[in-house]
Amino acid sequence: MNRAARWLPVAVVAALVLATAFPFYWAVVSSLTPEARLFESPSLLPGELVLDHYRALFDERNFWVPIRNSLVVAGTTTLFCVTVGSLCAYALARLRFRFRGLVLGFILAVTMFPQISIVSPLYLLLRAIGLINTYPGLILPYMTFAMPLTVWLLVGFFRQLPAELEEAAMVDGASRMQAFREVILPLALPGLATTGILTFVYSWNEFLFALSFTLGPERQTVPVAIALFRGQYQVPWGQILAAAVVATAPVAALVLAFQRRIVQGLTAGAVKG
Amino acid sequence: MASVRLEDVHKTYPNGHVAARGLDLSIEDGEFVVLVGPSGCGKSTALRIVAGLETPTEGRVWIGDRDCTEVPAQDRDIAMVFQSYALYPHMTIRDNMGFGLRMRRHDAAQIRERVERVAAALGLEEFLDRKPGQLSGGQRQRVALGRAIVREPQAFLFDEPLSNLDARLRVQTRAELRRMHRRLGATMVYVTHDQEEAMTLGDRVAVLNDGILQQYGAPLDVYRRPANRFVAGFVGSPSMNFFEVELRRGDGGPRLAGDALDRALPPGLAERAGAGPFTLGVRPHDVELSPSPETRDGAPEADARGRVDVVEPLGAATLVHVRLSAAGSTDGPEVRAIVPPERAPAEGAWVDVQVRADGLHLFDQATGRRAG
Amino acid sequence: MADRPGPAAGTAPPRGGAIEAREARLAWGLVLPALATVLLVALFPLAWTVWESLHLHDLRMPWLGRPFVGLGNYAEALGDPRFLQAMGHTLLFTVATVALELGLGLVLALALNRAYRGRGLVRAAVLIPWAIPTVVAALLWRFMFDAEAGIVNAVAMGAGFMDRPFVWFVEAGAAWVPVILSDVWKMTPFVALLLLAGLQNIDASLYEAARIDGASAWRQFRHVTLPLLKPAILVALIFRTLDAFRVFDLIYVLTGGGPGTSTEPIALYTFNSLLQNLRFGYGSALSVLVFLVTFGLALLYIRFLGADLLGGGE
Numbered sequence: 020m021n022r023a024a025r026w027l028p029v030a031v032v033a034a035l036v037l038a039t040a041f042p043f044y045w046a047v048v049s050s051l052t053p054e055a056r057l058f059e060s061p062s063l064l065p066g067e068l069v070l071d072h073y074r075a076l077f078d079e080r081n082f083w084v085p086i087r088n089s090l091v092v093a094g095t096t097t098l099f100c101v102t103v104g105s106l107c108a109y110a111l112a113r114l115r116f117r118f119r120g121l122v123l124g125f126i127l128a129v130t131m132f133p134q135i136s137i138v139s140p141l142y143l144l145l146r147a148i149g150l151i152n153t154y155p156g157l158i159l160p161y162m163t164f165a166m167p168l169t170v171w172l173l174v175g176f177f178r179q180l181p182a183e184l185e186e187a188a189m190v191d192g193a194s195r196m197q198a199f200r201e202v203i204l205p206l207a208l209p210g211l212a213t214t215g216i217l218t219f220v221y222s223w224n225e226f227l228f229a230l231s232f233t234l235g236p237e238r239q240t241v242p243v244a245i246a247l248f249r250g251q252y253q254v255p256w257g258q259i260l261a262a263a264v265v266a267t268a269p270v271a272a273l274v275l276a277f278q279r280r281i282v283q284g285l286t287a288g289a290v291k292g
Numbered sequence: 293m294a295s296v297r298l299e300d301v302h303k304t305y306p307n308g309h310v311a312a313r314g315l316d317l318s319i320e321d322g323e324f325v326v327l328v329g330p331s332g333c334g335k336s337t338a339l340r341i342v343a344g345l346e347t348p349t350e351g352r353v354w355i356g357d358r359d360c361t362e363v364p365a366q367d368r369d370i371a372m373v374f375q376s377y378a379l380y381p382h383m384t385i386r387d388n389m390g391f392g393l394r395m396r397r398h399d400a401a402q403i404r405e406r407v408e409r410v411a412a413a414l415g416l417e418e419f420l421d422r423k424p425g426q427l428s429g430g431q432r433q434r435v436a437l438g439r440a441i442v443r444e445p446q447a448f449l450f451d452e453p454l455s456n457l458d459a460r461l462r463v464q465t466r467a468e469l470r471r472m473h474r475r476l477g478a479t480m481v482y483v484t485h486d487q488e489e490a491m492t493l494g495d496r497v498a499v500l501n502d503g504i505l506q507q508y509g510a511p512l513d514v515y516r517r518p519a520n521r522f523v524a525g526f527v528g529s530p531s532m533n534f535f536e537v538e539l540r541r542g543d544g545g546p547r548l549a550g551d552a553l554d555r556a557l558p559p560g561l562a563e564r565a566g567a568g569p570f571t572l573g574v575r576p577h578d579v580e581l582s583p584s585p586e587t588r589d590g591a592p593e594a595d596a597r598g599r600v601d602v603v604e605p606l607g608a609a610t611l612v613h614v615r616l617s618a619a620g621s622t623d624g625p626e627v628r629a630i631v632p633p634e635r636a637p638a639e640g641a642w643v644d645v646q647v648r649a650d651g652l653h654l655f656d657q658a659t660g661r662r663a664g
Numbered sequence: 665m666a667d668r669p670g671p672a673a674g675t676a677p678p679r680g681g682a683i684e685a686r687e688a689r690l691a692w693g694l695v696l697p698a699l700a701t702v703l704l705v706a707l708f709p710l711a712w713t714v715w716e717s718l719h720l721h722d723l724r725m726p727w728l729g730r731p732f733v734g735l736g737n738y739a740e741a742l743g744d745p746r747f748l749q750a751m752g753h754t755l756l757f758t759v760a761t762v763a764l765e766l767g768l769g770l771v772l773a774l775a776l777n778r779a780y781r782g783r784g785l786v787r788a789a790v791l792i793p794w795a796i797p798t799v800v801a802a803l804l805w806r807f808m809f810d811a812e813a814g815i816v817n818a819v820a821m822g823a824g825f826m827d828r829p830f831v832w833f834v835e836a837g838a839a840w841v842p843v844i845l846s847d848v849w850k851m852t853p854f855v856a857l858l859l860l861a862g863l864q865n866i867d868a869s870l871y872e873a874a875r876i877d878g879a880s881a882w883r884q885f886r887h888v889t890l891p892l893l894k895p896a897i898l899v900a901l902i903f904r905t906l907d908a909f910r911v912f913d914l915i916y917v918l919t920g921g922g923p924g925t926s927t928e929p930i931a932l933y934t935f936n937s938l939l940q941n942l943r944f945g946y947g948s949a950l951s952v953l954v955f956l957v958t959f960g961l962a963l964l965y966i967r968f969l970g971a972d973l974l975g976g977g978e
Contacts, residue, residue, distance in 0.1 A: 191371075
């Protein structure tokens with residue numbers, strides 16, 4: 020019984036890793052397979068490998084543009100939300116004021132908003148102020164999920180810091196904001212980083228708003244650009260998969276580098292420790 | 293240095309918990325006062341109100357001549373040592389100690405000079421460029437002290453600073469604190485739940501229970517003349533024995549009887565005491581034991597009689613637990629006595645119990661207040 | 665002392681002194697920017713949607729104007745067969761994916777809890793599906809289930825399960841397979857990690873005590889693991905249910921709601937009503953219905969878990 024109990028978990032985990040990795044493996048292999056062979060009977064092991072699709076992706080389709088757009092939108096959203104959100108989160112975590120519970124509950128509730136429910140008024144609003152197909156026209160709607168997410172995660176991180184540190188700072192002569200700047204912020208840096216990473220990932224992956232509020236390739240983000248790839252005669256799978264690989268690579272790098280932090284951030288707020 | 297005064301301070305928390313009821317406490321300039329009491333008695337709340345970390349629901353706080361009730365903590369010019377030390381983990385010891393001065397905009401040279409002077413006095417020079425995580429518990433505690441001393445505040449506040457130290461370090465640090473107080477002549481307000489610490493450290497001791505000040509005076513006064521039953525039972529170790537007795541007037545004079553005990557009442561005390569009924573308190577140090585034969589007929593001459601239950605040798609003295617007997621049964625209350633080791637009876641032996649005349653503390657049974 | 669009027673001693677409510685007032689002012693100053701942003705981009709549009717849902721507003725027929733129709737749109741929705749089907753699809757998708765993800769996730773969490781080596785790498789590896797855009801995941805699976813170029817068909821034919829390539833996305837029932845599989849593939853690792861965190865919070869000494877008491881592995885699981893894992897399970901359950909109910913990206917890219925409308929979830933139907941059929945009034949009513957169901961589920965969440973999360977930190 021004991022031996023089975025020992026290799027069974029490992030087998031399950033190995034199966035998990037295999038099942039997780041296979042679609043990527045297949046995508047990478049296929050993206051390196053010449054166009055002609057793609058629609059023949061596919062085999063698990065690659066034959067000849069070429070870079071045609073990648074070249075086409077960047078030369079013909081100008082894939083740099085969606086990448087740039089995604090970087091700008093996700094980056095700006097993250098920076099703004101972490102800055103403004105950290106102040107809000109600090110107040111919610113540490114300061115005493117009426118309606119605090121209400122504000123926190125409200126922000127939590129907004130994370131549950133279905134995007135579809137606000138897509139049309141946002142569209143009309145953005146069109147009215149001429150922000151369709153612009154960067155602000157995406158960053159602003161992204162606030163609906165990015166800001167509550169940021170605040171929510173940061174409240175969790177701030178709460179983990181011992182309250183006595185701020186009290187010591189205040190008795191030492193620091194005002195609340197000085198205590199925040201000198202004591203809390205440096206200690207919360209890991210939490211801020213994790214929050215930033217998570218917010219960036221969510222913003223990068225967003226699809227519905229990017230689809231609805233952009234009109235053409237100049238402002239489309241990566242998810243939208245990939246989804247709308249059109250070929251002349253048939254679906255350009257080679258390039259789509261190449262784009263998928265390109266879209267996945269930075270995310271994979273981020274995750275691999277920060278996996279511990281990410282898991283901590285995701286589970287800290289959710290599971291009571 | 294300055295005096296500290298709490299004037300009719302009440303504190304009720306939003307969840308309804310009442311932490312302080314009408315506290316009136318006056319601490320002289322340069323005095324070392326200890327607030328002591330069981331958990332939840334309000335001593336930490338009182339300290340935090342002085343610090344400015346809590347605001348009283350009612351009442352006022354004075355530091356020196358200044359009414360500081362509406363003044364936020366950062367402007368009160370007091371220093372506090374926390375139970376967990378609350379050192380800033382990301383700063384060096386030097387920066388930790390200099391933080392307060394930096395917040396008050398002293399110039400860099402002055403900060404450096406003061407920090408190094410205090411660090412030298414506390415033996416912390418070699419740690420100045422390390423971080424708190426690299427120091428031991430005792431060293432961190434000294435840094436917390438140093439951080440407070442560097443500020444040269446109007447008063448020092450201590451929130452159970454010794455609880456996290458082991459027993460030996462605690463006794464050592466206690467002496468150091470008294471030395472520090474003598475050297476600095478500082479006003480110090482100290483909170484602890486350990487009554488022994490309170491008695492050894494304070495110029496005056498304030499005993500609190502349930503948010504109410506029970507007694508405020510010099511340690512020996514509190515020990516010798518506890519103002520009520522609570523203080524009597526809280527201060528002194530081993531704790532006081534209590535008997536529920538009545539005053540009986542007979543031909544032989546007034547007597548106290550009850551709980552298997554029957555003792556004559558000294559005349560002076562009888563006049564001051566009132567009618568009773570009383571709770572009689574007797575410290576174990578004031579109980580004398582002598583051997584008693586197995587059986588006894590007639591009226592006993594001793595105050596009480598019983599059988600030795602447990603004998604605990606403490607070293608310099610021995611603590612004896614005696615089960616008193618009344619009217620033949622051996623199921624009376626327990627009394628504890630401190631006796632010299634060579635005179636300790638054996639477990640199971642019968643003993644006569646005598647209470648010294650000056651060891652009688654009478655408390656009104658209903659109110660708990662001292663009678664006479 | 666005596667000249668200050670006030671309530672009787674000990675019965676005074678918390679006084680709003682200068683220090684409290686200042687703290688409250690500072691707090692509001694810090695909270696307002698974030699709060700205002702959220703109110704502007706979330707609450708205001710939601711209110712507009714509700715307003716729109718009470719009007720007839722069809723951009724294809726602008727001459728009709730925007731008359732108030734009360735609950736007319738809602739009535740139409742409740743009788744609209746496509747709407748009811750969409751609800752059915754959403755329900756099917758939610759139940760299937762949540763059940764599979766929780767079940768598999770639990771198995772994985774238990775396994776990850778035991779397997780000590782390489783945990784960090786495994787964690788990273790399984791996080792990647794969660795971290796990539798849903799669109800990319802959908803495309804990967806679309807490719808794998810493609811009739812001609814897809815590896816699924818290739819393997820199935822090679823193994824003898826089928827003799828002709830099966831066109832998954834043209835058969836109504838079959839299209840659900842890649843849809844559900846891709847969501848399970850993407851989100852099960854996330855669920856597993858959530859549950860793993862919960863598992864790791866369970867004190868090991870409880871298992872030891874149970875073992876000494878003679879409990880078998882199954883009984884340990886039932887009486888120690890499951891009860892203590894309940895909060896984590898609840899969190900995973902509610903996160904996944906809410907996300908599954910709102911599914912859009914995955915199905916838009918994988919099947920487009922097809923074949924026909926046989927895999928169309930409610931979010932996609934709403935999207936089509938709004939931005940394809942340009943029926944803003946009707947689409948808004950659908951939006952509100954989606955919101956109400958989601959919010960109802962969210963309230964459940966706050967009810968069961970929020971009390972702990974909102975209350976702490978006085």
